Amino acid sequence: MTKDPNRGRPWLYLLPAFSLLALFGALPMAINAWHSLFDVFTLDSKLWVGLDWYREILTSARFYESFGRSLVFSAAVLAVQVPLGLLIALNLPRAGWLRSLGLVLLAVPLMVPWNMIPMIWLSLIDPETGLLGQAMAWAGIDFDHRFKALHTWILLIVMDTWHWVGLVAILSCAGLASIPAAYYQAAAIDRASRWQVFRFIELPRLRGVLLMAVMLRFMDSFMIYTEAFGINAGGPSGATTFLSLDLGEEIKAFDYGPAAARSVVYFAMTLAIAFAFWRAMTAERAEAA
Amino acid sequence: MKRVFQTLGFAALTLFVLLPLVQVVLLSFTSTITREDVVLGSATWLNFANVFATERLAASLVNSTIYVTLNVGLCIAVALPAAYAFSRYRFRGARAAFFTLIAFRVTPPVVLSLPVFLVFSELNLLNTPVGVALAHSIFNVPIAIWILESFISAVPRQLDETAFLDGYSTPRFVVTQLLPVIAPGIGVTAFFCFMFSWVEVVFARTLTVTDGKPITTAIGSLFGFRTDIGLVMAMTVLSLIxxxxxxxFVRNHISRGFTVRV
Incomplete structure (x- = not known):
């Protein structure tokens, strides 16, 4: 395969995809980095402030508090959704209509527009008209997502799990289905236990898709915006104010300078996280090769 | 014993997934604001009739369909050659290119929304489905490349080599021979691109200020002083279809399996 005399050819094939990403992803980000050095009144009238916005963000306690909350939220989301998604995938029937039904069920919540997800859950837990709300009222559970921080958190994590556990399960299923039957036959001949099959056959073969699932879930929960805002707008008293909610507020207030700087800071964090996953994934590729 | 646990587990999963959706469907068939002729809380088709009678709601379904279709087509068109290159060549810079893909896939829309808005307003790409489709390709192109690459890698190299001996050029081989073989992969890719584009809110909302508004904005605009939650839920039901x-269409292809080989 390296015999191809035309060495630039793979890059020629990458060109359309990467020019698209450069033009509509990288270029806006670069222009944004430039804007972040100004106090922007309008795009034509702006005042050079250098790194002031960055200093302001990185020295504010609020930034580190939001950062901490986002980190805890992501950790909780991963701790719940990865094992649960894997468990579902492992227990889904290997063939037949029940498997199709299961996959369709898992995919349905992924199809709901994101701004509708909090609305659906708020109607569900409404003590007057919601199915779950009525049940909880009947059982004497006083669920108050508006004013009790713990309850807001529980609601967010249950809602996020409802929304996303299907993605982890579907990716795991796809990975499991690609394991050749010969591996299982060999394990059966060796009288391997269910746990051994999982530990030494399935888990190593799933590493790639699982890394992908963990990465997608980590980033999307770390920067959760639409769903979290819809539940309680960051409340009660800031208990669910995550990183992206701060940014969203600045954008809504047309604070272009600080918002641009904050975008750059978050983008830098994104790059750092992407780099960590890239290292893990390419190490896996080297092992597999 | 194991069967019992599996059955119980399946039942619990079904309940967990369906309960919120049952709530949506129930509310969508309920009259939820006081009207002169319909009793509050009674069963009705009125919400669905109202969606189609309200021009901006019906239009938003069309708008969303247009930009999602554009996005799926665009992503597959640019990802196919890239996926072929990743699958069939070892080349300098492949690892760096892969890192770029990860970075763009995980960059949250809220981080990019302001920069993209400013650039698109310069390029006259606001308020059009094309703009939203282009913005969504930032996170969908990497996904499309990864999925297509896994399907192409499952095709034996002999297929390429035979075709080249027969005098096929690479583009002609990809279109006439490879494409039919990886058709399920195209389906799965279309599914994932569709999904991430259809449900996305932040880009879709910021890039359509006056015109071309998507379903997500149309639903959001229904909330106000006197929210007709039944109408909101009817709109949600329609957006799920x-x-x-x-x-x-893709359920069997997903269950047959693909690995995200990275």
Whole structure:
């Protein structure tokens, strides 16, 4: 395969995809980095402030508090959704209509527009008209997502799990289905236990898709915006104010300078996280090769 | 014993997934604001009739369909050659290119929304489905490349080599021979691109200020002083239908398996 005399050819094939990403992803980000050095009144009238916005963000306690909350939220989301998604995938029937039904069920919540997800859950837990709300009222559970921080958190994590556990399960299923039957036959001949099959056959073969699932879930929960805002707008008293909610507020207030700087800071964090996953994934590729 | 646990587990999963959706469907068929002729809380088709009678709601379904279709087509068109290159060549810079893909896939829309808005307003790409489709390709192109690459890598190299001996050029081989073989992969890719584009809110909302508003904005605009939650839920039910159709078409391909080989 390296015999191809035309060495630039793979890059020629990458060109359309990467020019698209450069033009509509990288270029806006670069222009944004430039804007972040100004106090922007309008795009034509702006005042050079250098790194002031960055200093302001990185020295504010609020930034580190939001950062901490986002980190805890992501950790909780991963701790719940990865094992649960894997468990579902492992227990889904290997063939037949029940498997199709299961996959369709898992995919349905992924199809709901994101701004509708909090609305659906708020109607569900409404003590007057919601199915779950009525049940909880009947059982004497006083669920108050508006004013009790713990309850807001529980609601967010249950809602996020409802929304996303299907993605982890579907990716795991796809990975499991690609394991050749010969591996299982060999394990059966060796009288391997269910746990051994999982530990030494399935888990190593799933590493790639699982890394992908963990990465997608980590980033999307770390920067959760639409769903979290819809539940309680960051409340009660800031208990669910995550990183992206701060940014969203600045954008809504047309604070272009600080918002641009904050975008750059978050983008830098994104790059750092992407780099960590890239290292893990390419190490896996080297092992597999 | 194991069967019992599996059955119980399946039942619990079904309940967990369906309960919120049952709530949506119930509310969508309920009259939820006081009207002169309909009793509050009674069963009715009125919400669905109202969606189609309200021009901006009906239009938003069309707008969303247009930009999602554009996005799926665009992503597959640019990802196919890239996926072929990743699958069939070892080349200098492949690892760096892969890192770029990860970075763009995980950059949250809220981080990019302001920069993209400013650039698109310069390029006259606001308020058009094309703009939204382009913005969504930032996170969908990497996904499309990864999925297609896994399907192409499952095709034996002999297919390429035979075709080249027969005098096929690479583009002609990809279109006439490879494409039919990886058709399920195209389906799965279309499904994932569709999904991430259809449900996305931040880009879709910021890039359509006056015109071309998507379903997500149309639904959001229904909330106000006197929210007709039944109408909101009817709109949600309608927004789920294209997705359900997509899932039905690709369910077997998803379950047959693909690895995200990275």
């Amino acid at each position: 294209p997705g359900l159709v997509m899932i039905w």
